[in-house]
Amino acid sequence: MKNVFIGFLLICICSAVRAHDHSIGLHGMVLFLVDERIYASHLPMPSGKHAVQFIFEAQLPTQYRAQLMPFLKANTLVTVRPETFSLNKLRSGYLTQFSGDIFIGHFERTGKIKYMDVTFQVQSILLNKPVSASQHNGQFYTLGLGNNTCLLVHKIGKSPSFDQIAKAQCDYHAGQTSELSSSINGPFTTFELTDFVNAETLYLETTDFK
Structure with missing residues (x-):
């Protein structure tokens, strides 16, 4: 009975911590290329949970990387609509990978979906600053x-x-x-x-x- 109570308490604590993580959301990103390396930049906003400038080198599965290269080399706008996650965990290094859909163009405007459910791995963080x-x-x-x-x-x-x-x-x-x-x-x-x-x-x- 004691173990059941402790397990229930831990679930409640974890739920409470998650509930107070106001950075959880859909954090869109733009991809760009420098010297054959793919980088991702969080799409910041002036205020709220998205008021963060965060750039990292991203590792993509080989097949998607190869197919995206022509678009990125032409400086075509390529954006990512990721799964919902905690931006705080991404910034702290606790979250090291996530999945998302890749769009040619802006995913919230007139962009067209190109690839779905692609895994992105965080290789190294270049910029991590609040707005x-x-x-x-x-x-x-x-x-x-x-x-x-x-x-x-x-x-x-x-x-x-x-x-x-x-x-x-x-x-x-x-x-x-x-x-x-x-x-x-x-x-x-x-x-x-x-x-x-x-x-x-x-x-x-x-x-x-x-």
Whole structure:
């Protein structure tokens, strides 16, 4: 009888913990390619459970990876509608894989489903920051990927803002990160800082931040 009570108590505790995890939801993502590596970026929002900028290298099953390469190399918009999960667990490293459906285009707009129930494994986390809408819109996270390549990720600020991810040539080593300020208060086409050249936008979203 005692063991039954303890088991029931543990179930109640686990249920209560889950109920208070307000990060549980459908956390859409965009996929992009850098140097033959596939990365996924959580689609952030200005506030609420989705107010997180989270980017990681993703490992996909070989057959899906090969078939997606032409789309990603052409910088076609590819998004993921994943299963419901805890973003907090993904951010903490407790959740290391999830499944989702891959869309060509934006899955919440006019995107067309391409593959269903694909498994994504988290290889390494590059960026894991909450959105702080109190700042201006001229700041960027810089993330070294190695091979003289960096990601420039706009640090989402007060509305109207934008989510922009670009790659550029740089002298950062893999894993080196910093934050830089730009005088441009909107999406850039040519990054003004001379340490970053040949910048190319991989993803840009403005609609969700008006």
